[in-house]
Amino acid sequence: MTKVASRKxxxxxxxxxxxxxVVLDLYQRWQxxxxxxxxxxxxxxxxxxQDSDIYSVMCLVRGDQAYANQHPEYLHRKYLMSFxxxxxxxxxxxxxxxxxSKDxxxxxxxxxxxxxxxVRDRTTNQVIDTQQWDFEPDTKSVVIRNTTPYHEYTVTFMARQVWDSVSMYNAxxxxxxxxxxxSLDPYHPECRAHLIRHFQKWLDEHPHTTVVRFTTFAFLFVIDTGEKNQDIYRDWTGYGETVSPRALQDFExxxxxxxxxEDFVDAGxxxxxxKVPSQRYRDWMTFVQEFVVDFAGELVSMAHKAGKKTAMFQGDHWIGTEPFLESYQKIGLDINIGAVEDGVALRxxxxxCGKQTREARFYPYFFPDVFREGNDPVVESMSNxxxxxxxxxxxxxxxxxxxxYLSxxxxFPHFIDHVxxxxxxxxxxxxxxxxxESQKLPGKVAVLSAWGKARSWLQNQARDQRFYVPPxxxxxxxxxxxLLECLSGLPFDVEFISFEDIQENGISDDIKVIINTGDANSAWSGGECWDKPDVLVALRQFVANxxxxxxxxxxxxxxxxxxYFQLGDIFGLEKETALTMGRVAMPVSADxxxxxxxxxxxxEDFGNLSYVYPQADDLSVIAAEGQHLALTAREYGEGRAVYLSNLPFTMNNARLLQHILVWLGSNETCQHAWLSENPYVDVAYYPETKAATAVNFSDEPQTIRVTDLQGQEVTLTLAPYEWQWVS
Amino acid sequence: MTKVASRKxxxxxxxxxxxxxVVLDLYQRWQxxxxxxxxxxxxxxxxxxQDSDIYSVMCLVRGDQAYANQHPEYLHRKYLMSFxxxxxxxxxxxxxxxxxSKDxxxxxxxxxxxxxxxVRDRTTNQVIDTQQWDFEPDTKSVVIRNTTPYHEYTVTFMARQVWDSVSMYNAxxxxxxxxxxxSLDPYHPECRAHLIRHFQKWLDEHPHTTVVRFTTFAFLFVIDTGEKNQDIYRDWTGYGETVSPRALQDFExxxxxxxxxEDFVDAGxxxxxxKVPSQRYRDWMTFVQEFVVDFAGELVSMAHKAGKKTAMFQGDHWIGTEPFLESYQKIGLDINIGAVEDGVALRxxxxxCGKQTREARFYPYFFPDVFREGNDPVVESMSNxxxxxxxxxxxxxxxxxxxxYLSxxxxFPHFIDHVxxxxxxxxxxxxxxxxxESQKLPGKVAVLSAWGKARSWLQNQARDQRFYVPPxxxxxxxxxxxLLECLSGLPFDVEFISFEDIQENGISDDIKVIINTGDANSAWSGGECWDKPDVLVALRQFVANxxxxxxxxxxxxxxxxxxYFQLGDIFGLEKETALTMGRVAMPVSADxxxxxxxxxxxxEDFGNLSYVYPQADDLSVIAAEGQHLALTAREYGEGRAVYLSNLPFTMNNARLLQHILVWLGSNETCQHAWLSENPYVDVAYYPETKAATAVNFSDEPQTIRVTDLQGQEVTLTLAPYEWQWVS
Incomplete structure (x- = not known):
């Protein structure tokens, strides 16, 4: 293990x-x-x-444009489906x-x-025989014969990307x-060999660099671009732009x-x-990961040989090198750098896993979109x-x-002071x-999704997100x-598990609470993963016990x-999806x-109407919006279940989540040292250093009473936004 | 054809x-x-x-309680699924x-x-072999052996109804x-023979009766009752309470x-x-209809022989005798009486079809729930x-x-005047x-659902209804x-068609506009009926032409x-169901x-957020709620398509619907005589009598300009609620 923070x-x-x-001044002031x-x-x-670590950016696949221009056959390719x-x-x-986009x-x-x-008939989902269509190079179009009138047809084709998405964005x-x-695709051995040589030259030419800061090892995140050069599809962790005939043959x-x-365009x-990933898509991900880890490992090892440390920036393209993958550790990186705008991104x-140094790259980035006259960059920074x-x-x-841009x-002197x-x-x-690490409450909390650990602490956006146009x-x-943002600041051990984990290994004894959160059909809720009796049995048994x-x-x-809710028997409720309209609505009353x-x-903010109704006599309704259930609790065997309609991030909601997890873990009768009940103040205790701390989220003074390890009550008063340490 | 209204x-x-x-007084005042x-x-x-028609209520299946008490084997039965x-x-x-309910x-x-x-394993949906379970008469329970722990099990059983739902409600x-x-089930020949004798006796004993007013010929609507005697499930037009072993054998x-x-309990x-009906369920409906029409026809013919006319009240049980069924006309009834609370019920x-006299039985019914001190029955009556x-x-x-109860x-003298x-x-x-009949705009409007004509003008409730507890x-x-309530008062020829109609007969030339309205999964929207390429082709062709x-x-x-929207290619949009979260939201702007x-x-009231977004460049957004589309229009081939997120009944919405249907029918450039553009005033013209009329929905005076047949402008001023005739 290498720690870079050896200086002050x-x-x-x-x-x-x-x-x-400016640099020399800020070097001191910003420590x-x-x-x-x-x-x-x-x-x-x-x-x-200077006597400091010198990080130098290395984006190898964009590093030699002359070569890229000479070798269109090595550019990134992807499958697109025609409209x-x-x-x-x-x-x-x-x-x-x-x-x-033609650009x-x-x-x-x-x-x-x-x-x-x-070529497919999308009305019947039939593949059209290649005898029945032709590509005409002159018009760059596909002509299909013997079509059925009023059926829809698509051509799934391989496109070459001649403009990198990030370069395009910046332009x-x-x-x-x-x-x-x-951008070049290093999957091609000739291209890889060239990039390796290019990197060795770069290493030789950068004697002062102490840390090679890689952004992008091999492949790009997915951005599909429309003909007005507008983004039409984005997937920051998608594997769409990793395809080439060579790779497909090797996969086989x-x-x-x-x-x-079709495995790539997935009906559009x-x-x-x-989305819940198919096994074929997961196999492809594994294939890509194996390649990227191998390639990245080679680069890291070259840097090490040159006496330099290595970092990877996880904010841009990180396809194949996601740090929660087991294979990530094979690369040998020293530093993980994350773009961090909130609690989830930090977690x-x-x-x-791994012994890498963790470095948070904060927002706002010093770019003209934020650092412009009339805007106060401190507002965004403080919120983050x-x-x-x-x-x-x-x-x-x-x-x-x-x-x-430091300039x-x-x-913004106010911002300089703030930093x-x-x-x-x-x-x-x-x-x-x-x-x-700070002390946690007893019992692990596991978040169950179709991805499990591979997508730990990845935001599971709700449908509302699609209808919000951010500035x-x-x-x-x-x-x-x-929910994840609420959870990111709470004192629980959290892990992410998948349905496959449950099927293969059961539910680990140290897990006390399981969370399933997300919209129907999504990988987060689980979609077709709930079509598995053994999963239902395992979860019923888990709760019953x-x-x-x-x-x-x-x-x-x-x-x-x-x-509709496969575990509605545990929760004691059901969602109305127009299949149970005859069930008679009873006025709900709070317990x-x-x-x-x-x-x-x-x-509290429970978000949208849930369209969820009671389906058990012994259901405790804690909150409802009219007849729509918002928060309910129920006992099932020896265990407990809670339903929440939605949990947008607010500090009130976060503290409510804490109480819910305490109750679900049957921990509500124990006294917990250094546990906050104030919505706006988070408290933590560090057993190794015996330090306790309280941090005020709000712009108002807050007073909080907690108990210390001896059970003595401690009262702390915090100024707006104050972060206080107690020894 | 018999018209009863021969008197004044x-x-x-x-x-x-x-x-x-009181009766003699009101006989004159109420005409x-x-x-x-x-x-x-x-x-x-x-x-x-008295020299008037005398309607006498006849509910034959409840008519002989002594016989019902002696013959539990002839009581109504139904399949219930255990919880x-x-x-x-x-x-x-x-x-x-x-x-x-044990009562x-x-x-x-x-x-x-x-x-x-x-007996079923509901976790795997497997039928449990009868060898694996036994009914124990002593405990009235089913014991299942070799169960899988944490699987759910149900018993679908035949229950006998020992208390009629309506009697229970009144009690x-x-x-x-x-x-x-x-209530007795006349499907049993012995029971039927007894009821026929009972009816003949009744006819003999009622010489003054001129109209036999049947309520219920054979079977009840579906109300399932919970153990606190509360309604837990209602389906006013459901065929659940028509089952007996004898009928099932005859069906086979x-x-x-x-x-x-399972065909009856349908997984609960x-x-x-x-719900979209299965073919098996529709076969059962046909079977029941054949029986009920035969039985009802026998009763009607007896009444006719006794010199009496016959009426059927459609407000209670009317299973098997729904007037929109072709078989209905075989019964030979003279008068259809409908319980009418709004425009949809009236339509x-x-x-x-058929030459029956149509009689509307208005609400409020003279019952203590409305006619009680402190309540003004005129409010409900006027609203209706x-x-x-x-x-x-x-x-x-x-x-x-x-x-x-007239008493x-x-x-309420105020109510008497009002009537x-x-x-x-x-x-x-x-x-x-x-x-x-009044003059209609050119071109038929067809409402497309899984039921089609069989469920014409039946309310297609939205999911919101399940979360509203009415007084x-x-x-x-x-x-x-x-939408149907909005449509009920507009000057269009309306018919109801099914997907099967389209598959079997195509789309009739006289149909100019097709409406599909309802929540996903419902019979009204169509659910799995949209999984039919020939239906999609027919509708695309219809619009394109x-x-x-x-x-x-x-x-x-x-x-x-x-x-998700199978005809999203025509509408130019798509609904977010958590499968397209990566598609980038563009700010929508109104055309x-x-x-x-x-x-x-x-x-306008467009109801809930639609979660629908544009998916075509040439989509015209007419109204949106944030980025959620509320009203859009698009051309497709020679035709046109409009999407509406929701259309609760308001007069504004009704008039908007008129404009939409005019546009969809490409009628917007023609001048239409006697067509209202005022949201609160409906206008109609009767070619046979050359009368025109305007009726003010609102409690405010309204002025309206319309053109007459000669294209001359006519201005009408109406007092609040006034109904005016122009000759």
Missing amino acids: GHMTLPVEVGQEE ADALRDSDGTSMPDSLAK PVTAMEESASISPLSGY KYELDDDSDPKQWWE LTNDWDGPRIK QRFGYKLSP YYNGTY RLTDS WTKIRRAMLQKPLDRIGYGG LANK ADISQEFGDYLNHTQRS RPDVMEFVGNN GGGLLGVSDPSAWQKNGR KSHYLSQFVCGN | GHMTLPVEVGQEE ADALRDSDGTSMPDSLAK PVTAMEESASISPLSGY KYELDDDSDPKQWWE LTNDWDGPRIK QRFGYKLSP YYNGTY RLTDS WTKIRRAMLQKPLDRIGYGG LANK ADISQEFGDYLNHTQRS RPDVMEFVGNN GGGLLGVSDPSAWQKNGR KSHYLSQFVCGN
Whole structure:
């Protein structure tokens, strides 16, 4: 294990040519110990020799544009599905690229359409025989014969990407006017060999660099771009842009079966991460991961040989190198850098296995979209920081950092002071915690989804998100159900499990509460994974034997055998999906005597109407919106179950979640040291350093009473936003 | 064809012993020409000899309680599914009646459980072999052996109903304290023969009766009752209470296959009318209809032989005798009486085929729930009447009437005057229209559902209805989507068609616009009926060739082949069901230049958020709620399509619907005589009598400009609620 934070500071400072004096000033004030260049900036020579770590950005697949221009056959490729065309007569012509960006995509003329493309009748979902259609190179269109009038047809085709998505974004959003960058696919051995040579040269030419900061090892996240160069589809963790004929052939060798174009375009759904993944798609992911880990491992090992440490930035493309994958550790990286805007993003960084140093790259990035006249960058930063601090209490974070143009940030002295405060608070945190972990309540909390551990602490967006247009498309603003953000700052051991885990290994004894949260059909709720009797049996047994089950939004939703909520028997309720309209609605009345009722004061936010109704006499309704259930509790055997309609992130909701998890874990009668009941103040205790701490989320003073380890009551008063340490 | 309204009046007056003087007074004031008894009242002898039609209630299956008490084997039976029981070990015991009313149900000990019952593992949906379970008569429970722990089990059993649902309702809701009435099942030949004899005796004993007013020929609507005697399931048009071993055996003979208990309990959904019916269930309906028509026909023919006319009240049980069925005409009834609370209920009465006289039985019924101190019955009556009047303009209504205790109504002189006004307005309507039909706009409007004609003008409740607890359980108060009510008062020819109609006969040339309205999964939207390429082709062709398509709520909703809305290609949109979360939301902007935009002023009610987003560049957004589409329009080939998120009944919405249907029918450039554009005033023109009329829905004066047949503008000013005739 390598810890970079051997010097006094703990912050990575972005530098820029011409800003040398500012850098030297901020280096002290922000308690920096490392310098970095950013995308669009470079390291001044005078600073490169500074006694600090020097992080240098390395995005190898974009690193040699001359080579990329010479070798279109090595550019990234992907399967796209043409927009459906309705046959109005007995033949139809489809221009595959119609509706897609001509600046970004070309038809891949290296792969034979008859071998690699697929034409489908989408009204019957039949594959059209290759004898029945032809690609006409002159018009770049596919002509289909003997079509059925009023059926819809699509062509799934291989497209070559001639403009990298990030380069395109920076050109169109940030008005960068450099050349259009292309990305190379290192899966091709010749291309890989070239990139390796290129990297060795780079290492040789960067003697002052102490840390190679990789962004992107091999493949891009998925952004599909429409013909007005607008984004039409995004999947930050999708594996769509990893395809090539060569890789597909090797996959067939490795897995013994052949993937079809349909496996990638997925009827136009493109295997979105929010969808329950098919086994074939997961096999493809495994295949890609094996390659990327191998390639990344080679690069890391070269850097190590050159005497440098390695970091990976997880904010951009990280396909195949997600740190929660077991294979990640084979790469040998020293530092994980996460783009962190909230508690969930922080836990995504801090909760993965491995001995890597964890560095949080904070928002806002020093870019003109935020650092412009009339805007106060502190507002966004403070909103992020209050969420991140709560989550920092739960798992150790090693370093912090920023990125972008320092010259821009320096125009906002108020922001410079604010970051100095953040860094000071972070330094105190390091001192008091010594990178140890805070005390947790008894019993693990497991979040059950179709992805399990592989997608730990990945945001499970609710449907509402699709109807919210944020001011900045690249920055996530969450609306609707957001249980994970509530959970990220609570004192529970959390792990993420999948349905497969339950089927293969059962439910581990140390798990006390299982959470299933998400919209119906999604990977988060589980969709077809609920169509498995052994899973239902395992969960019923788990609860009957004393476990706790928390369902949020559409838990266990799958229409089958007379139930929409497959575990509706445990929850004691059902959702109306227009199949039970004859069941007579009874006025619901709140069970004021229930333990959880005391924590519901009326200002909770349970989000949308649930369309969920009681289906058991012994159901305790804690909160409802009219007749729509919002929060219910029920006992089942020795265990307990709670249903929540929605849980948007508010501090009230977060504290309510804490009480729910305590009740579900049957921990409500025990006294817990250093456990906050104030919605706005989070409290933690560090057994290794015997330090306790309280942090005020709100812009008002707060008083809080907690008990210490001896059961003595301690009263703490905190100023607005104050972070206080108690020894 | 027989018309009863040969005398001067047009109203059926309920009478009551002791109220003779009131009756004679109201007979004139309310323009009555017929007298009736009601459930709970009887005809005074002095009135029975009056020169008026005398309606006498006949509910034959409840008519001989002594016989019913002697013959439990002839009582109504039904299949119920026990509430699921989770096996906690390797055996389980289920008391089938647990959770059900013991006052209403008994286990049917005439039918052998091993032959007629069914035990299922509801976690795997497997039928448990009869060798693996036994019914224990002592404990009245089923013991299942070799169960799988944590699987759920149910017993589907045959229950005998020992208390008629209506009798139970009156006892529990209206505090009637008479004996518990039982209903007989005339399917049994011995029982049928007895009832026929009983009816003949009744005919002989009622010489003054001129009209036999049948309520219920054979079977009851479905009300399942819980163990606290509360209603737990209701289906006013369900066929659940028509079952007996004898009928099931005959069904097997007739249709060549055997129905299982599961065909009736349907995993606990009980084939609710709002569900897409299976072919097996529809076969059973046909079987029941054949029997009921035969039995009812025999009774009607006996009444005719006795010199009496016959009426059927369609407000209670009318299973098997729904007037929209072709077989209905075989019964030979003279008068259809409908319980009418709104425009939809009126159209259900007036729009069926056949030459029967149509009589509307208005609400409120003269019962203590409404006619109590402190309540003003005029409020409900006026609310109903304003809706009914609109619908009356579209199809002729012959008679009106009331029911209940005249003594109660007579305590409200204000109400007595109000009914006199209603009857006067109705008399004017008869005079001016001479039972002719008003002029309609060109082109038929067809409402497409899984039921089609069989369930014409049946309310398609939205999911919101399940979460609304009305003050009176027996009176429908509609919440949410209610397109039919809007449509009921508009000048369009309307018919109801099914998917089967389209598959078998295509789309008739006289249909100009097709409406599909309803929640996903429901019979109204169509559910699995959308999984038929030939239906999609027919509808695409219909629109491409110039037809109009109106989708409301979840039109064509069925998850398949990359679409949730199967006709999303026509509408140009898609619904987010958590499968397309990666598609990037674009800010929607209204197309102010669209023809329909002029009719949207902002006070429309589009109900719930739609979760529907644009999926075509050429979509015109007319209204949206944030990014959720509320009203859109699009051209497709020569035709047009409109999507509406929801259409609760308001007069604004009704008039908007008119404009939409005009646009969809490509009628917007023609001038239409006597067509209202005022939201609150409906206008109609009667070519046969050359009368025009305008009726003010609102409690404010209204002015309206319309053009007459010559294209001359006519201005009409109406007082609040005024109904005006123009000759």
